[in-house]
Amino acid sequence: MDIRILGSEKEIGAAAGRLYVDFINANPTCVLGFATGASPVPTYDYIAQSCRQGKVSLKGVSTFNLDEYCDLPRDHKNSYFTFMCENLFSRTDIDMANVDFLDGNADPDEESARYAAAIKAKGGIDIQLLGIGRNGHIAFNEPGDKFTDEAWRVALTQSTIDANSIYFDDIPMPRYAITMGIGSIMRSKKIIMIATGASKAEAVKNMIKGPVTPACPASILQQHSDVTVFLDPAAAALL
Ligand code: PGA
Numbered sequence: 027m028d029i030r031i032l033g034s035e036k037e038i039g040a041a042a043g044r045l046y047v048d049f050i051n052a053n054p055t056c057v058l059g060f061a062t063g064a065s066p067v068p069t070y071d072y073i074a075q076s077c078r079q080g081k082v083s084l085k086g087v088s089t090f091n092l093d094e095y096c097d098l099p100r101d102h103k104n105s106y107f108t109f110m111c112e113n114l115f116s117r118t119d120i121d122m123a124n125v126d127f128l129d130g131n132a133d134p135d136e137e138s139a140r141y142a143a144a145i146k147a148k149g150g151i152d153i154q155l156l157g158i159g160r161n162g163h164i165a166f167n168e169p170g171d172k173f174t175d176e177a178w179r180v181a182l183t184q185s186t187i188d189a190n191s192i193y194f195d196d197i198p199m200p201r202y203a204i205t206m207g208i209g210s211i212m213r214s215k216k217i218i219m220i221a222t223g224a225s226k227a228e229a230v231k232n233m234i235k236g237p238v239t240p241a242c243p244a245s246i247l248q249q250h251s252d253v254t255v256f257l258d259p260a261a262a263a264l265l
Pocket residue numbers: 062063064065066157158159160163164165
């Protein structure tokens with residue numbers, strides 16, 4: 027793993043954002059896997075700003091996202107689809123026909139097969155962006171006793187519910203989500219992971235220094251040949 031420790035979330039956003047801008051300019055019809063949560067927001071800000079300044083165009087880019095809540099309308103303000111529209115898509119010139127998203131209200135098995143086929147039809151994901159949960163999850167692949175493969179419906183753990191409930195002020199947070207599996211994530215050609223803050227330090231240590239185990243799903247990234255990890259000093263404190 028290529029581990030880069032930078033001083034602040036803003037610096038990380040600029041460094042990761044530059045990497046995307048350069049990659050998209052070199053590969054205008056690339057396939058990008060995006061993530062939600064607080065960690066990627068400064069990166070999305072950088073990409074959106076670059077687009078506004080005419081330094082990059084997302085017109086030819088195709089995207090897939092890691093996960094979506096189940097039993098939540100797609101246009102609810104807390105859906106991950108809405109998050110991506112607000113934080114990135116609506117701020118760029120992306121063609122929404124090229125945006126694919128897991129449907130949290132579809133039959134999970136059918137949706138998993140559809141998503142796998144759609145990713146394959148595009149030639150696979152060139153760069154997958156990831157955050158990490160406090161419990162070591164990637165996407166919504168919670169700690170368990172085996173690594174998953176394709177997308178699946180997951181019961182969220184209390185750690186994840188505690189971390190994400192703060193965003194739900196009108197309805198209780200959904201207890202289930204549909205998530206890309208570990209296998210789908212590992213088939214991405216390149217992976218960029220962003221982790222900031224002290225609450226991620228233990229998970230980051232387990233991901234990089236611990237054994238490869240489904241008890242810390244992110245530890246599987248040790249077996250991927252092209253992973254860049256951006257950390258701030260607080261997240262890197264236990265390395
Ligand atoms: P966060 O979430 O970026 O909001 O901390 C990351 C994750 O849970 O994967």
